[in-house]
Each structure stands twice: as structure tokens, then as C-alpha cells.
Amino acid sequence: KAGVTQTPRYLIKTRGQQVTxxxxxxxxxxxxxxxxxxxxxxxxxxxxxxxxxxxxxxxFPGRFSGRQFSNSRSEMNVSTLELxxxxxxxxxxxxxxxxxxxxxYFGPGTRLTVT
Amino acid sequence: AQSVAQPxxxxxxxxxxxxxxxxxxxxxxxxxxxxxxxxxxRGLQFLLKYITGDNLVKGSYGFEAEFNKSQTSFxxxxxxxxxxxxxxxxCAVRDITPSGAGSYQxxxxxxxxxxxxx
Numbered sequence: 282k283a284g285v286t287q288t289p290r291y292l293i294k295t296r297g298q299q300v301t302x303x304x305x306x307x308x309x310x311x312x313x314x315x316x317x318x319x320x321x322x323x324x325x326x327x328x329x330x331x332x333x334x335x336x337x338x339x340x341f342p343g344r345f346s347g348r349q350f351s352n353s354r355s356e357m358n359v360s361t362l363e364l365x366x367x368x369x370x371x372x373x374x375x376x377x378x379x380x381x382x383x384x385x386y387f388g389p390g391t392r393l394t395v396t
Numbered sequence: 397a398q399s400v401a402q403p404x405x406x407x408x409x410x411x412x413x414x415x416x417x418x419x420x421x422x423x424x425x426x427x428x429x430x431x432x433x434x435x436x437x438r439g440l441q442f443l444l445k446y447i448t449g450d451n452l453v454k455g456s457y458g459f460e461a462e463f464n465k466s467q468t469s470f471x472x473x474x475x476x477x478x479x480x481x482x483x484x485x486x487c488a489v490r491d492i493t494p495s496g497a498g499s500y501q502x503x504x505x506x507x508x509x510x511x512x513x514x
Contacts, residue, residue: 285439314502324486324504337501371439384430385502387439 283308285374285388293394299360302391306353306374312336313355314385315347318369327370330355331377359393367395398423400489402505409477410513417472417508419487428490429470430502431461435483443485446470457481477512484509 286305294300306313315327326339330349347357353374359366369392373385399422409415421427428447432440444455451463461472470487487505 287439316504323506326501326503329501339501373440384442384445386442387432389437389439 285372285386287370287372287388287391289391290389291392291394293396294362295396296362296364298362299358300362300393301356301358302370302372302393304355304357304372304374304388306355306372307386310374310376310386311353312375312377312385313349313353314373314375315355315357316371316373317341318371318390319367324371327357362395364395367393369393398427398489398501398503400487400503400505402485402487402508404508405506406509406511408511408513411479412476415474415477415481415510415512417485417487417510419470419472419505420468421470421487421489422468423489429461429463430488430490431455431459431470431472432486432488432504433483434486434507440486443472477510479512479514482510482512 285307288303304313312331314329317325317327327341327345328335328347329337333349344360349355369390371390372388375385376383401420403418407417430445431443433443434440443459444453444461446453446463454460459474461470463470484507486507488502490502
């Protein structure tokens, strides 16, 4: 089975711009979660989607948004980029949305640099 | 709120020696616990998980972890370290009760950098 794929792998944007990141989960996985990883804050949960519905959201401003499509692929969008948004954005998929303790499988991440 | 602590930012161990990466957790009920490893410029790879049952959990690449409820710990161990084990290790906890709309959020520790010295 193919793993979680994320595109693009690297991205450089300017402050004030917006960006869209894409994630394709493992085939059959319906839950997709997004995390932000920075050296200072570590891994922080952004949001989780299951069956096209946002089930949970972390403590991030409204500039961070996401969606999930009927094929379980997910996108996250960051508007009005700030320098502090520079991070590795990780997508993870799992079989179901948490009722059973299925582990999450992570993609390689998208490295976003905001200048 | 649930939390995870990895008290050591870095652990150095000689190749062939046993290694331990420490993790303690705090949750309101019984936890589900996970260990992940991250190699440079890569995503996280699942190593093992504790759900219930035997306190010693065996995982990938020869790693194992010991769940201790009284000490709220879930330390990662390996009997003989390899240079290729050098990476960043994350402990994570998921509460058994939902945090929002039926969702169960994973909370990660800050990570521990493991360096295995040849």
C-alpha cells in the first residue's frame, strides 16, 4: 500500500500571501489529521477531518483552515502568512476517527518557509 | 487536559549498549500511548503502542516500551543500540474520552534526540 503523500514537499512564500497544502491518505483511511512542527513548539495539533467533517480543532487562529474531500484527500490553507508560520506541516491518516486506538501514519511533510 | 513530558532533550548512548528514552504522561482516564520516530527530513514513523494488557509492548526495529501506571510512565527501550537508531523520538498520548465531536486528539511530547555513538 502506498503511504501518506503530501504535496508540495517544499514551499517558499512571502508574508501576507496564502498557501494551500495537500495530503492524500493511505487507501481506506478516512481520518486525516494535520500537525505543525517547529523547533520551539514541537508538534502541535491543527485539526482532524473524518468523512468530510472537521471533528476537532487545535488552538490555532482562523487563518488556518482545512477541508476533506469525498475521496478522503485533504487540504489545509493558511491565509495572510506570517513569519511564524514557517514550519514543517505534517499530515497523518488513520482508519477511523479515534473510536478505536488505531495508530496514525504520517506523511513526509511540507516544509513551508515564509520570508 | 492531557500532556506528555519527555524530560531529556538528548540521549547519547554507545553502540551496542542498551538505550532508554523516557516519557511520562498525564490524562484524565486510562491512556492510549504511542512512540514515533522521526529521521531527518522525514515524517514520523510509528514504532509501537500501548492499549491495554501486558505492560511490556514490543514494536518495530527491536524497540519495546514499558507501561507503568503508578508512575504514569511509558519509557522506550532497546537492548542493543545501533548507529542507525539515531533519530528524534516522540512519545504521544491519546485519552480514551473524546476531546471534541467524537474525535480523539493525539498529544505529543517535545521529542528526544537519540545519538548512538559508534
